[in-house]
Structure formats: C-alpha cells, structure tokens
Amino acid sequence: MNLKINNTFSKKLPADTNLENFPRQVSNACFSYVNPTEPLKPELVHVATELAKELGISNEEINSEEFLNVFSGKKLLKNTRPYAMCYAGHQFGNWAGQLGDGRAINLAEIEHDNKQWSIQLKGSGRTPYSRSADGLAVLRSSIREHLCSEAMDYLGVPTTRSLSLSLSGNQVLRDIMYNGNAAHEKGAIVCRVAPSFIRFGSFEIFASKGDVETLRKLTDYTINEFYPQFESGTKKGYLNFFEKVAENTLDMIVHWQRVGFVHGVMNTDNMSILGLTIDYGPYGWLEGYDPDWTPNTTDNQSRRYRYGNQPQIALWNLYKLANALYPLIEEAEGLEKILNNYQTNFEHEYLQMMRSKLGLLKEGDSDKELIESLESTLSLAETDMTIFFRNLAKIPKDLKFDEDDLSSLNYVIDAFYKPEELEEAVQEKWKNWMKSYIDRLQLEGLSDEERMEEMNKVNPKYVLRNYMAQMAIDKADNGDYALIDELYLLLQKPYDEQGQMEKWFTKRPEWARNKVGCSKLSCSS
Incomplete structure (x- = not known):
C-alpha cells in the first residue's frame, strides 16, 4: 500500500x-x-x-x-x-x-x-x-x-x-x-x-502529576495541529482552545440527543479533544423513550450516564478538562465564563435541534413549552423514539379535531409498543399535544411535503438498534458475515426510505427486551 x-x-x-x-x-x-x-x-x-x-x-x-x-x-x-x-x-x-x-x-x-x-x-x-x-x-x-x-x-x-x-x-x-x-x-x-x-484524560494525567512542561507541550501540539486558528503558548490561545473544545463537545452531545444515542460510559478518558464520539462500549439507542435509560449494566444503580444526563455529564467532564488546563492559564475567570456559557448555549442549541425534529423552521414563543410537553408525554407509555419522530412528519397540518378525535394518533401509532393498552388519560394528553402541535404548524409556511422533507433530514429512519447488532454478532459467531454487510449498507443511508430495507424500520422485538447484548451490556470486550 x-x-x-x-x-x-x-x-x-x-x-x-x-x-x-x-x-x-x-x-x-x-x-x-x-x-x-x-x-x-x-x-x-x-x-x-x-x-x-x-x-x-x-x-x-x-x-x-x-x-x-x-x-x-x-x-x-x-x-x-x-x-x-x-x-x-x-x-x-x-x-x-x-x-x-x-x-x-x-x-x-x-x-x-x-x-x-x-x-x-x-x-x-x-x-x-x-x-x-x-x-x-x-x-x-x-x-x-x-x-x-x-x-x-x-x-x-x-x-x-x-x-x-x-x-x-x-x-x-x-x-x-x-x-x-x-x-x-x-x-x-x-x-x-x-x-x-x-x-x-490526556491532559489530566500531566496536571495530576504537576508536570506542567509536558502538559504545555501536549496542549501546544493539539492547538497547532488541530486548532491552528488559535495562538499556542499564550493564555488567550489556551482559553480560545478550551472554548472551542466546549463548543465541539456541545455539538456532539446535541447530535446524540437528536438521534437518541446513549454512550453509556462518558468517562473523561472517553471524551475526545476534537468533539468526536469515541470508545463504543456499552452504547445503545433509545427504544422506548426514557430519559433515565442507560445501556451500561455497571451504571444500573446510579444511572450517571443515562440519556437525559448526557448534556450535564459533558459539562462535568469539561470542568475536569478546565482544571487540567488551569496550570497553563492560572486564572479561573475565563474558564468559568466558558463553562457557564455551555449551559446557556446548550439550551439554545437543543431548542433549535428539537424545532428541526418537529419541522418548525420559524421560532415560536411557545416552542419550549411544546417540546417539554412532548418529552413528558412520550414518557407516559413505551414509545419508540425513532419511529415516532419519523412518522410524525406524515401528519397533515390541516388535520381537523373535534372533542373526541384521536385520529392524529394513527400517524404515530406504530411507535407505541402496546397501543391497545394506552390509558384514557394518556390518550387525552396525546390528543391535547397533537392539537397544540398542529396549531403550531399553522405558523409555518411550508407545505406538508416540504415539511416532511425537512424533518426526514434530521429524524433517521434507520439506526443501529442493539438487537440488530446482536443478530449480526450471532451470525458472525457461526462464520456468516452477510448481515454485517447488509447493516453496513443500510446504515450508510439512514435518512433514506430504502423500501427494500423496510424490515429494519420496526420496534425492538419482544425476544430482545431482556436478552444480553440487546438490552443489557457491560464494559467487557
């Protein structure tokens, strides 16, 4: 080669x-x-x-x-x-x-x-x-x-x-x-x-040992090679570098939340200085929407690395990186400002991301309330996140409601694991949210087709669900690698319909609910 x-x-x-x-x-x-x-x-x-x-x-x-x-x-x-x-x-x-x-x-x-x-x-x-x-x-x-x-x-x-x-x-x-x-x-x-x-953790090791010389060499190298827009060897350059790392980390986390990905082991040694997802251990995608879900058996008790906590863990990790870089800067104010901005910036970026998932290209005054209401309602019954958002794009904005109308749920009914068991109170909450959503769509200038096209750009149809990976593993153990090839091709176009691959656009099968490798994963590899 x-x-x-x-x-x-x-x-x-x-x-x-x-x-x-x-x-x-x-x-x-x-x-x-x-x-x-x-x-x-x-x-x-x-x-x-x-x-x-x-x-x-x-x-x-x-x-x-x-x-x-x-x-x-x-x-x-x-x-x-x-x-x-x-x-x-x-x-x-x-x-x-x-x-x-x-x-x-x-x-x-x-x-x-x-x-x-x-x-x-x-x-x-x-x-x-x-x-x-x-x-x-x-x-x-x-x-x-x-x-x-x-x-x-x-x-x-x-x-x-x-x-x-x-x-x-x-x-x-x-x-x-x-x-x-x-x-x-x-x-x-x-x-x-x-x-x-x-x-x-590459920076933490030298800060922990008081080895400022090697810490400086590593930081200057990282800036010169990967953040050359900043000046290495200066306090301003180090602060600019840290600020950009925080921005890249935030961007990565917003993407995780967008597609329903849970890393499972967000230790500081598993955080890339470039803002890349790194070290795929006990990861998973949300099947039923549950902010408290973690795929990591080691984290079952504290659920530190659960889906809903990933933004805050990223900030916690950034605090540790800030501590590691402090010996090069020797003043806390600039670092603290960047860390404080993370929370504000995340809230803004998360709101924008969720608007895009809902097909809301304009900013509405009640959007935050609409999104919070959706997240609360999604948690009331086991609901597949990927299928829900993908099918939500099919709802016409001119859908008419009457007092007892539940027809709007038909557009997303496939996302519910047990639709026949939806309690009346849950149905009522869904009806109220759907009405609020359709009312909100009236503020948008897009046609239903245009909105669906925009929503389908950010709401994947296909993700690597744990049961899919386990099926490939089981076959590969027997020397059959065809499913690895099939999944690789499928996942190259996660936003496309791929009609011939429709069998993968489905909820986790019941046999996978408690199967090792499908719902429960450890760090063992």
Missing part, C-alpha cells in the same frame, strides 16, 4: 524512555512505543470501503494480503513505529489515575487529500497501560464498534471511524456480565481511524 506516512504525535511529543512492554506507571511521556501482538490466524471480516477511499486505499489494495496483515497487526507499515498513548481519567465520577491505551495501538498517522488521519488497532495486545488485562478484544464488541462508528458518521454525528474488522484467530477469555461465568470467545481487531485520539 502506498500510504503517505506523516507522524506528528510521536515526532513532536515526548516518548516513554522505557521500551519494555510491561504494566507500569509512565512519567513525563505522552506515549510508549509498543508493537501489536501478532495474531494467530487473521481473517478479514469487513471493510468500510467508502472510508478506505478517503484514506487513499484502493479496492485492489483492500483485497491484498498486505491489507489484512497490516490492519490485523501481523506486519508493520514500512517506516513506522507503533505506540500506545498515555492518559488518565475520571471514571464514573471518581479519579482513576493513569489509564492509557490498554488495548489500542497506534500504527501511524497518514496524510491523504490534505487530511491527517491516525490509524489505530483496538484489540491488538498488551501495552504498558494494560494493567492486569490482556489487551485483546472479542468479536461481539468489535462488530458493535465497527458498525456503530460508521453508522454515526452517516447520521451526521461527529465520530471516530472504523476502517476494518478482522478475526485474530485467537480465543479470548471474557466474563460478559461480570457474574463469574467467564468463557472463551473469538478474538477480533478493529482498525479505528480519526484525525487524533487525544482525550480529555
């Missing part, structure tokens, strides 16, 4: 001077050199061909032995020296100290069409940051990450990407539900791609 190598991270930032690969505390270094563990018998499962084109990789190269060898970790790219990144983090609200790339190894940075990409293998073996773990990953979690990374990009959500998914040929021991029932599973490797994998 003729890839243009342009390593900036490892050239411009300090490396760990210890070249041995064993778990340890690393000081005064942004990364440690380490090679992937050679897989026993690699096999290519799937390639995101459109991403490959963006990286300058041809179809002929995809089908080569070199592609499989490089992106499974069997052989290194010429003139490269892989490494694992050092970072720390707050996990579930508690300081966890040094973490780092425990099962991810950066192969290289490449440049194509004036874009810089970092290529990283996840599940490629132990690193100095693996602690007591094996640094490997299993097929089930790798399928979920591979498909979701690409699905999110096509949804328009800022995200890291996934180039390829390979089997390693190794067996990996995992306790899927942390209940003492460990079992061997197929090992797998995902090739992740992003402009950078720097996280909030």
Whole structure:
C-alpha cells in the first residue's frame, strides 16, 4: 500500500524512555512505543470501503494480503513505529489515575487529500497501560464498534471511524456480565481511524502529576495541529482552545440527543479533544423513550450516564478538562465564563435541534413549552423514539379535531409498543399535544411535503438498534458475515426510505427486551 506516512504525535511529543512492554506507571511521556501482538490466524471480516477511499486505499489494495496483515497487526507499515498513548481519567465520577491505551495501538498517522488521519488497532495486545488485562478484544464488541462508528458518521454525528474488522484467530477469555461465568470467545481487531485520539484524560494525567512542561507541550501540539486558528503558548490561545473544545463537545452531545444515542460510559478518558464520539462500549439507542435509560449494566444503580444526563455529564467532564488546563492559564475567570456559557448555549442549541425534529423552521414563543410537553408525554407509555419522530412528519397540518378525535394518533401509532393498552388519560394528553402541535404548524409556511422533507433530514429512519447488532454478532459467531454487510449498507443511508430495507424500520422485538447484548451490556470486550 502506498500510504503517505506523516507522524506528528510521536515526532513532536515526548516518548516513554522505557521500551519494555510491561504494566507500569509512565512519567513525563505522552506515549510508549509498543508493537501489536501478532495474531494467530487473521481473517478479514469487513471493510468500510467508502472510508478506505478517503484514506487513499484502493479496492485492489483492500483485497491484498498486505491489507489484512497490516490492519490485523501481523506486519508493520514500512517506516513506522507503533505506540500506545498515555492518559488518565475520571471514571464514573471518581479519579482513576493513569489509564492509557490498554488495548489500542497506534500504527501511524497518514496524510491523504490534505487530511491527517491516525490509524489505530483496538484489540491488538498488551501495552504498558494494560494493567492486569490482556489487551485483546472479542468479536461481539468489535462488530458493535465497527458498525456503530460508521453508522454515526452517516447520521451526521461527529465520530471516530472504523476502517476494518478482522478475526485474530485467537480465543479470548471474557466474563460478559461480570457474574463469574467467564468463557472463551473469538478474538477480533478493529482498525479505528480519526484525525487524533487525544482525550480529555490526556491532559489530566500531566496536571495530576504537576508536570506542567509536558502538559504545555501536549496542549501546544493539539492547538497547532488541530486548532491552528488559535495562538499556542499564550493564555488567550489556551482559553480560545478550551472554548472551542466546549463548543465541539456541545455539538456532539446535541447530535446524540437528536438521534437518541446513549454512550453509556462518558468517562473523561472517553471524551475526545476534537468533539468526536469515541470508545463504543456499552452504547445503545433509545427504544422506548426514557430519559433515565442507560445501556451500561455497571451504571444500573446510579444511572450517571443515562440519556437525559448526557448534556450535564459533558459539562462535568469539561470542568475536569478546565482544571487540567488551569496550570497553563492560572486564572479561573475565563474558564468559568466558558463553562457557564455551555449551559446557556446548550439550551439554545437543543431548542433549535428539537424545532428541526418537529419541522418548525420559524421560532415560536411557545416552542419550549411544546417540546417539554412532548418529552413528558412520550414518557407516559413505551414509545419508540425513532419511529415516532419519523412518522410524525406524515401528519397533515390541516388535520381537523373535534372533542373526541384521536385520529392524529394513527400517524404515530406504530411507535407505541402496546397501543391497545394506552390509558384514557394518556390518550387525552396525546390528543391535547397533537392539537397544540398542529396549531403550531399553522405558523409555518411550508407545505406538508416540504415539511416532511425537512424533518426526514434530521429524524433517521434507520439506526443501529442493539438487537440488530446482536443478530449480526450471532451470525458472525457461526462464520456468516452477510448481515454485517447488509447493516453496513443500510446504515450508510439512514435518512433514506430504502423500501427494500423496510424490515429494519420496526420496534425492538419482544425476544430482545431482556436478552444480553440487546438490552443489557457491560464494559467487557
């Protein structure tokens, strides 16, 4: 493969001077050199061909032995020296100290069409940051990450990407539900791609150790490479940088809320400094609309990372990043102003986003009340978020109501899990909300067709529901990868009707309600 190598991270930032690969505390270094563990018998499962084109990789190269060898970790790219990144983090609200790339190894940075990409293998073996773990990953979690990374990009959500998914040929021991029932599973490797994998925790590690020199080097590097509109090495530049990170983070979260995505483990080490969705572990999409839902079994009690709390957790994480950057700025006022603005800015951006989901292009005085009423009503009965908003676009704005009219519900009836059990009081609330919504539509100048077109641009028809990913996992365990291919193609056009794919526009089936992998997920991978 003729890839243009342009390593900036490892050239411009300090490396760990210890070249041995064993778990340890690393000081005064942004990364440690380490090679992937050679897989026993690699096999290519799937390639995101459109991403490959963006990286300058041809179809002929995809089908080569070199592609499989490089992106499974069997052989290194010429003139490269892989490494694992050092970072720390707050996990579930508690300081966890040094973490780092425990099962991810950066192969290289490449440049194509004036874009810089970092290529990283996840599940490629132990690193100095693996602690007591094996640094490997299993097929089930790798399928979920591979498909979701690409699905999110096509949804328009800022995200890291996934180039390829390979089997390693190794067996990996995992306790899927942390209940003492460990079992061997197929090992797998995902090739992740992003402009950078720097996280909030990358800055926290040096601030926690009082290593201001390395903190400054990392921050200046990040500004120069990814935020060049700001001046590195100055307090103003550092504040501008932090403000833009806050804006990017806010934008990402608004997109999450728009499509009903729940990350599940928003630790500071899982927060990208570029505002990208990173580390797809126990994620999920809302099936029944429930602001208190989290897909993470580890978070079942506190529900810290529930859907409705994601905006506030992002702010909490930004506070921790601000603390990490403080030694470079040495004044709190500017940082506090940015953090205070986050809440105001989020409320504005969220309102605008919800207006777009409802097809309200003009600003109405009662829009906030209308939206809050909708969110409250959606929670009264199990209602599929994706189907509801997609079908809401079909309601004609000239629909007439009389006192007992419930015909408006027919347009969204498929979104209810048990429509026959809707209580009279719930029906009444829906009737009142629908009337308010149709009254509000009268202020819009769009025709029904034009409004539907606008709403369908922001309300996806297809998302990667957990049961869909689990179906692909179950087939892949038996060597059948056809469903991975089918879902990849489906999720490339999530806003299109795709009539031949209509079977995927449906509520979660009852068999998946309590099935492991469909409703309950752990961090085990």
